[in-house]
Each structure stands twice: as C-alpha cells, then as structure tokens.
Amino acid sequence: MLGKVLGSSYTEAKVQKQIKRLKAEGSYLAAGRLLEESQRFPEAVEVYLEGEEYHAAAVNLERLGNIERAAEFYLKGGDHKKAAQILSDAGKPGKAAALFLEKGNTLDAARLYGVAGAWDKAAELYSKSGYPLRAGEAFEKAGNALKAAECYEKHFMENVSYATTYSSTGSSGQEKTARQAGALYEKAGQLEKALQIYSKGQYFAEAAQASMKLGRFAPAAELFMRAEDPNGAADAYERAGDRVRAATLRGEVAWKEGRVPEAAAFFQQGQDYLRAAELFESVGKLAEAAAAYEAGDSYAAAGSVYVRAGLKARAAASYAKAGENETAARLYEEAGERDKAIELYERAGFTFKSGEAAAHAGDNARAIALLQRVPVTDEHYLEAVVILGRLLIETGRPMLAVERLQKALARETMSAGNLEPYYWLATALEVAGQTGPAVDIYKKILAEDLGFRDVEKRIATLEAGQGPTPIRRFATSSPRPASAPAPSSPPSASSPSAPSGSSPKATRFVRKEEIGRGPLGLVYRAEDRNDGRSVALRALAPEVLRREGVLPMLVADLRAAAQVSHPSVVKVLGLQEVEGERCVVGEYVAGRNFAEALRGGHKMSVKQVHALGRALAQVLAFVHGRGIVHGSIQPSNIMVATGVIKIADLGLGRLAHPLPRETSYRAPEAELDVAGDLYAMAAVLYHLLTGVHPRTQPQGVGLPLPGTYAPGVPEALDKLLVRSLHPRRELRPVSADAVLEELKDMVRIV
Incomplete structure (x- = not known):
C-alpha cells in the first residue's frame, strides 16, 4: 500500500535497501534475482559479477544478446559446452575456439576450429593433444596429404596389433587408417611409405599396386598372392620375367573357372607337366597330354597315352626313353618302323623278336644272324x-x-x-x-x-x-599282331571263379620271377600270353580269403579300382585264377619302393618329401573324389618308376585291413576311410623325412616336430605333418585337397 501511496521512489529505495542487505549477507544470487524480477538485467549482471556468480551473469548477458561476453562468463563459470554452443549458434565458432584455447582447452578449441573450417589450426591442436586420428582427418580436410598420412600412420601404429592372416572381405576401423595413410602417402608422392603402411595394415592388394608403381614386380607378385589375386600376381611375375610362375598361376585361375584346356596349356607353360597332362587327358586331348607327360620326363605315362591316341611311333619313342624297350619295339613294329623295332628288341635281350622283326623287314642277313643266337x-x-x-x-x-x-x-x-x-x-x-x-x-x-x-x-x-x-x-607275309601296352581286354574283376584246367584264361599268365611278398601273399612278374607284356601277379594267400563274405567284397573293390586311370596309380586289371590260385593281376612296374629306402637307412630331403607329398595328396584327392579309399598307404606301396610316383594295391585295402602289421601307418581309430588315408600319408612322409616312425614317439602334443630330427624343415611343413598326425581326427586336415593346397602354398619356402 505504501508503495502505491508514496510512489516509485519509495519502491526503488526499498529494493536498493534489500539488495544492499543481501549483498552484505553475501547472497548475490538472491540480490541478482530481485533485479531480474524487475527486468533490470544489466544491473543483475553487475551484481552477479560482483558476487562472482558467472553462470547467472552469462545467462543474463545471453538474454541481452551480448553473446561473446556471455560465452566468456559461461566459460569462466565452467560451462564450456554452453559457451561453445552459444558462440557456434551465433555463427562464431572461431571465436569460441579462440576462447577455449585461451583457457587452455585445446581439444574443444580444435573441434571448434574444425567447425569454423580452420582445419589447419584444428589439426595442429589435435596433434598436440595426442589425437592423431582426428589430426589426420583435419589435415586431410586442410589438403595437407603428407601430414594427414603421417597422423593416420601414427594412429595405426599406436592402436593396432598385427594379425597373421589376411581377409579379403574387410578390416577393422583401426586397420582402415593404414589404408587411408597409404592412399594419402601415394597422393603426396611418397610411394615407399605407402607400400610400408599398406603392408603393415595387411592391405596387400594396395601394397601390390604400390610395389608395381615402384617397379618391384616380384615382391608385388607375392603381395598379390597374399591378397588372393592370382591374376594380378601372374601379371606381376610376367613383368618380373618369371613366365613360369605367371603361367602356373594363370593355370590355377583357369582351372577354378572350369576352363580346363586353357588351364592345361598354362600348366604346361608353367612346367607343372603332370597337372597339365592330367587335365589334357581329362578332356580327351590325348596327344597334348602325352606331350606334357614327355616334357615332365614321365615317358612311360606318355607312351601309354600316345597309344590311346593312336600315335604308335611317338608312343614307341616314349617307351624307349623310359627304358621299356620291348614295348617300344612292338609299337615300332606296328607302326612299320621295323629297323627301330629290331634294334630295340635286340637291346631288350629279345633275340627272337629282334630276328623276327628283321625277317619281316626283309633284312635276311641280320635276321639269320639273330635267329641263330x-x-x-x-x-x-x-x-x-x-x-x-x-x-x-x-x-x-x-x-x-x-x-x-x-x-x-x-x-x-x-x-x-x-x-x-x-x-x-x-x-x-x-x-x-x-x-x-x-x-x-x-x-x-x-x-x-x-x-x-x-x-x-x-x-x-x-x-x-x-x-x-x-x-x-x-x-x-604279315607279321604277328603286336599288342599295345594298354589293357584293351583286361582280365575281368567280376569273374572271381575263373575256371582252371584247359580254359584259355587258366594259362593266359605265365609266372616268371618273384618280385615281392607280404601278408596278402607272393607277388610275381608274369607274362601275358595274349600279347607278351609283363604284368604283376599277386597270388593271394588262401587264409586271407577264408573269411566269410571276403570274395564278393574283394571282387567289388577290384572292379571299382579297375575303373581308376591315373598315371600315378598302378593299374588294376582284375582277379583271375592262375594254376589253382586266386591272383590279382595288375600293371607291372619296374621300380623301387620307399620301404627299401627306409630299410637301407636312407632319409629324404625336405624338397623331396614336399614333392612326394604333393604327388600323394594329388593322387588321393583324385581317388577319394571317385568315392574310393586306398586303405593301405605305406612305404612298400609307394614306388618310383622312370621318375613317376606310383601308388600300388588300390582295391586291396579292405582285404589287408584286418591283417596284423609289423610296422603300422594306420590312424589310431583304425577306420577304413579318407581320414585314415590322410593320416597314413602324413606318417609315411614323417618317417621318410626324419628316419623315425611317428608311432614310436609320444603322440598328440608330445610328438616331436620333424625339424627336431631333420634340420631345415620349414615351420609350415613341421606344423602340417604334426597336425595331420594328431590322435583326434577332428583336428587333422579334412581332405587331400586341403593338404594339397597347404603344400602348394609352401612352394616358395622349401
């Protein structure tokens, strides 16, 4: 009432008195609020500042539109975000940044300089504050590629641990900074640094391209391989002058894409003659297949395929190189080249056949001289x-x-x-x-x-x-027809009860010398009366055939095995009764087996074991792919003939499985399956490499690495063999193809 009666002067005096009292009591906030209630904002600001109530002062300065002073006092009051927000909202992030920087808050200052577009200032502040990733982003936006690359690299080196594998599907966010660094180093013309950071970040494709730009083609090829880009690797090897590797890689690509003839041609250029031959053969290009076998010094295999191609003279030449003079002579005779036939018959010690060929050739003097002997x-x-x-x-x-x-x-x-x-x-x-x-x-x-x-x-x-x-x-007169070495009419595996006595089949095979013996029985070299060629005749011991159901099982296994045609598989011809005994008839291989080498105390080099492993894995992949398990992989069944690895006894695994063995290469679970074949293969390779049978050593984690006994074994081969011999089958490689791939990856280190 007094205020109404006495007027505004009285009210003002009363307010001033209250403010004075509140200030005296130290209640500057209350004093300022009295002024705010009276809409006296400038005076409220002064009171708030007097009492160091900076936040309240800043709120009123903001109301008054004095943004810069408001920001200053928000900052002084500890509300950095509010200070930055109002300056940014007012379109003055640069001033906000300067304000933060003045107060020593470099990180917020850097952020606001970025908002203001002052990326160079932002980058320097981020860098000083220990934030290389943000510094890199800022330098990149500022157009300083080299500085940006250095910051990205620093971030990568500080935050990423290196893995041992490469994924072509993507990388973590941290690893991507390596890619960004590399790209910026390239932009800045620093190819060497780009190559290094790409490699560290496992960006092998980018590293390969940088290596190519530097003219380092061979290392680029290796990087392309790690990037799973065989085409790029092939181009790099080509530019490095290594046409052999380039062709091999192109062959792999063509083969995976189903372009088999192209793959075969590339493999031949890459000097992987065995693979080239197999692929040419698989698509019916027999002459090309035979030529590939020849190029790989697999002359007997070449001769066999030339026969199938109808090229008898070329087949004869191949067999002659393989030292199979009798077969070569017969083929030369069929091809009408009797002079060569005569010479080879004579060299083979077949005086009669040499004389007969000379007689048919009209060389009577030579024929008489030979026939008299x-x-x-x-x-x-x-x-x-x-x-x-x-x-x-x-x-x-x-x-x-x-x-x-x-x-x-x-x-x-x-x-x-x-x-x-x-x-x-x-x-x-x-x-x-x-x-x-x-x-x-x-x-x-x-x-x-x-x-x-x-x-x-x-x-x-x-x-x-x-x-x-x-x-x-x-x-x-016409010469007697000479038979080609390929089994045009093999004895049938489906006729286990072939008659004896006067039947022609009973006298078809004439036993010669004994060439081996084992639990299944004796093995002889025999001659086929139908064409005069040598065959292997395994006379099965009667006791192994007495078990119930054995004979039908054996017939079925041999029938399946007889369908397998592979240059590294000893050909199975059938089951026959010869002189009252059941005999398995097969291709005769004049060569040595690896059991003989072990008995002689011989070990193989890393390179030899690697090559043997590739050959065995390739054969097992081929056989397993046809639903057949070997079941009896052991050194005595692995032979070398004219440079070609040959695996014998296909089709006899089930028959031999129950029989006790003095030295076993079987897996612990003793199953007749793919896993058993792979274990046995690894056991054989371990034994040949170290001279120590793996089953005589502690098993599992206790099995010594092959390198313990054989210095110079690469770590990859060490680990593959030990893993393949693990007692738990689920920890072993799952297929022969998987083993083959690992062995192929080792080509550069063995």
Whole structure:
C-alpha cells in the first residue's frame, strides 16, 4: 500500500535497501534475482559479477544478446559446452575456439576450429593433444596429404596389433587408417611409405599396386598372392620375367573357372607337366597330354597315352626313353618302323623278336644272324628255327635249313600242335632235291591234318616229277599282331571263379620271377600270353580269403579300382585264377619302393618329401573324389618308376585291413576311410623325412616336430605333418585337397 501511496521512489529505495542487505549477507544470487524480477538485467549482471556468480551473469548477458561476453562468463563459470554452443549458434565458432584455447582447452578449441573450417589450426591442436586420428582427418580436410598420412600412420601404429592372416572381405576401423595413410602417402608422392603402411595394415592388394608403381614386380607378385589375386600376381611375375610362375598361376585361375584346356596349356607353360597332362587327358586331348607327360620326363605315362591316341611311333619313342624297350619295339613294329623295332628288341635281350622283326623287314642277313643266337631254352626256340629255316631256303641254303630243323625236331613227336616246323623241313628237303624224304614227311603231315597248308598239292607236284613248288618270301607275309601296352581286354574283376584246367584264361599268365611278398601273399612278374607284356601277379594267400563274405567284397573293390586311370596309380586289371590260385593281376612296374629306402637307412630331403607329398595328396584327392579309399598307404606301396610316383594295391585295402602289421601307418581309430588315408600319408612322409616312425614317439602334443630330427624343415611343413598326425581326427586336415593346397602354398619356402 505504501508503495502505491508514496510512489516509485519509495519502491526503488526499498529494493536498493534489500539488495544492499543481501549483498552484505553475501547472497548475490538472491540480490541478482530481485533485479531480474524487475527486468533490470544489466544491473543483475553487475551484481552477479560482483558476487562472482558467472553462470547467472552469462545467462543474463545471453538474454541481452551480448553473446561473446556471455560465452566468456559461461566459460569462466565452467560451462564450456554452453559457451561453445552459444558462440557456434551465433555463427562464431572461431571465436569460441579462440576462447577455449585461451583457457587452455585445446581439444574443444580444435573441434571448434574444425567447425569454423580452420582445419589447419584444428589439426595442429589435435596433434598436440595426442589425437592423431582426428589430426589426420583435419589435415586431410586442410589438403595437407603428407601430414594427414603421417597422423593416420601414427594412429595405426599406436592402436593396432598385427594379425597373421589376411581377409579379403574387410578390416577393422583401426586397420582402415593404414589404408587411408597409404592412399594419402601415394597422393603426396611418397610411394615407399605407402607400400610400408599398406603392408603393415595387411592391405596387400594396395601394397601390390604400390610395389608395381615402384617397379618391384616380384615382391608385388607375392603381395598379390597374399591378397588372393592370382591374376594380378601372374601379371606381376610376367613383368618380373618369371613366365613360369605367371603361367602356373594363370593355370590355377583357369582351372577354378572350369576352363580346363586353357588351364592345361598354362600348366604346361608353367612346367607343372603332370597337372597339365592330367587335365589334357581329362578332356580327351590325348596327344597334348602325352606331350606334357614327355616334357615332365614321365615317358612311360606318355607312351601309354600316345597309344590311346593312336600315335604308335611317338608312343614307341616314349617307351624307349623310359627304358621299356620291348614295348617300344612292338609299337615300332606296328607302326612299320621295323629297323627301330629290331634294334630295340635286340637291346631288350629279345633275340627272337629282334630276328623276327628283321625277317619281316626283309633284312635276311641280320635276321639269320639273330635267329641263330636264340637258345634252346627260349620259349620261342621252335618258332625261331622255323623262320630261320624259311630264310635259309630263301637264300639258297636248303640243306642248312634241313640240318637246323632236324636238330630242333630231334626230340619232338609229330602232332597237330607242331606241324609247322615239319612242313618247313619237308619244304627244305624238296628244294634241296630230296623228293622222297620230302614226300614222306608231307604224307605224315596229311595224316595229322588233311587240310594243312598246300601239302596235298605239293605231294601231287612232286609225284608228277614236276619239281619243287615255289615258296612265298617271308618278308611278304604279315607279321604277328603286336599288342599295345594298354589293357584293351583286361582280365575281368567280376569273374572271381575263373575256371582252371584247359580254359584259355587258366594259362593266359605265365609266372616268371618273384618280385615281392607280404601278408596278402607272393607277388610275381608274369607274362601275358595274349600279347607278351609283363604284368604283376599277386597270388593271394588262401587264409586271407577264408573269411566269410571276403570274395564278393574283394571282387567289388577290384572292379571299382579297375575303373581308376591315373598315371600315378598302378593299374588294376582284375582277379583271375592262375594254376589253382586266386591272383590279382595288375600293371607291372619296374621300380623301387620307399620301404627299401627306409630299410637301407636312407632319409629324404625336405624338397623331396614336399614333392612326394604333393604327388600323394594329388593322387588321393583324385581317388577319394571317385568315392574310393586306398586303405593301405605305406612305404612298400609307394614306388618310383622312370621318375613317376606310383601308388600300388588300390582295391586291396579292405582285404589287408584286418591283417596284423609289423610296422603300422594306420590312424589310431583304425577306420577304413579318407581320414585314415590322410593320416597314413602324413606318417609315411614323417618317417621318410626324419628316419623315425611317428608311432614310436609320444603322440598328440608330445610328438616331436620333424625339424627336431631333420634340420631345415620349414615351420609350415613341421606344423602340417604334426597336425595331420594328431590322435583326434577332428583336428587333422579334412581332405587331400586341403593338404594339397597347404603344400602348394609352401612352394616358395622349401
């Protein structure tokens, strides 16, 4: 009421009195609020400042629109965010930044300089504050590529631990700073630094490109490989002058893309001749396959494929290089190149066949000289004498023919089976003018076979006094057909009960020398009467066939094995009964097995074991891919013939599995499966590399690394073999293909 009566002066005086009292009491906030209630904001600011109530002062300065002073007092009052916000809202982030910087808050200052677009200032402050990532971003926005790259690199080095594998699908945010650093170093013209940081960050594709720009093509190829870019690696190797590696990589790419003929051609250029040959063969390019085998010094395999391609002369040349002179000679004979056939038959010690070939070639002098050397013990002796007799008659020496034939027939009794030599004895007598003895022998021949040759006509001519009947020259007669080495009509694995006795099959194979023995029985080299080639004949021990259901199982396994055609698999031809014994018939391989090497105390080098491992893994991948398990991988079943690795006893794994073994390479679980084959392969490689059988050592984590016994074994090979021999199958490689890939990755380190 007094205020209304006394007026405004009274009210003002009263307010001033209250303010004075509150200030005296130190209640500056209350005093300032009285002034705010009266809308006296400037005076309130003064009171708040007097009482150091900076936040309240800043609020009122903001109301009054004095943003810069408000920001100053927000900052003084400890509300940095509010200070920055109002300056930024007012479009003055630079002033906010300067304000923060003045107060020593460099991080907020840097942020606000960034908002203000002063990226160079922001970058320097971030860098001084220990924030290289933010500094890098700021320098990049400021256009300073080199400084930005250095900051990104610093951040990466401080925050990232290196992994050991490369992922082509992405990297962590931290690792990406390495990529950013590399790109900026490139932009700044610092290729060397770009290469280093890309490599550290495992950005191998980018590192490879930087290496290419630096002209370092071979290292670039390695980086492309780590980036899983074989095409890029191939181009780099090409530019480095390593066309072999370039071609091999292009072959891998083509093969994975299903371009098999291209892959094969690339593998051949890359000198991986075995793979090239296999791929050419798989698409029916037999001549190319054979040429690839030849280039890889696998001459026997080349010869076999040339035969299938119908190129007999080239097949013969390959077999000759493989040292298989008899086979080569037969093929040269079929191809009409009899001079070469004669030479090879002679070199192979087949005097009869050499003489026969010379006779067919019309080289009578050479044929006579060779046929005269055929010993009585030779199974072709009588046949040799017949040809020799004919040639002696042709060359005007019938009495020499008579002498040689009579000598050969001295202990013979004429029968339907030996009329040919008697016929030529009579012919020789006839030509020599001894008509009576000639007619007597001709008549005896008629008594055995009324229609034999032209005997009846010859008797009539002689009895009519018309002289000897002309004979046909031997060289104009057709040679006996020579058989190609490929099994065109192998013994059937589906006929386990082949008859014996007089059946032709019972006498088809003639045993020669023993070449091996084992739990399943004895192994012989035998000769196939159908074509004269050598085969391996395994006579199965009767006791292994007594188990119930064994025979049908064996027949099924051998039938499946017989379908497998691979240059590194000993060909299975079938199951036959020979001389009362059941025998497995297979390709004859004249070579040594690795069990012999171990018995002799020999170890293999790392390079040799690596090459053997690749060959074995490749074969097992091929066999397993056809649903077949070997089941008996061991040194005695792995052979080398003319430089080609050969795995024997395919199809006999189930038969051999229950039999006890003196030295076992089987997995602990003793299952007949893919895992068992892989374990056995690793055990064999370990043994050959170290000279120590792995099963004689502590198992699992206690198994010594191969490098313990064999210095210089790369860590990767050490680990692969030990992992492959782990007692727990789930910790081993899952397939032969997986093992093969690991071994291929080691090519550069072994």
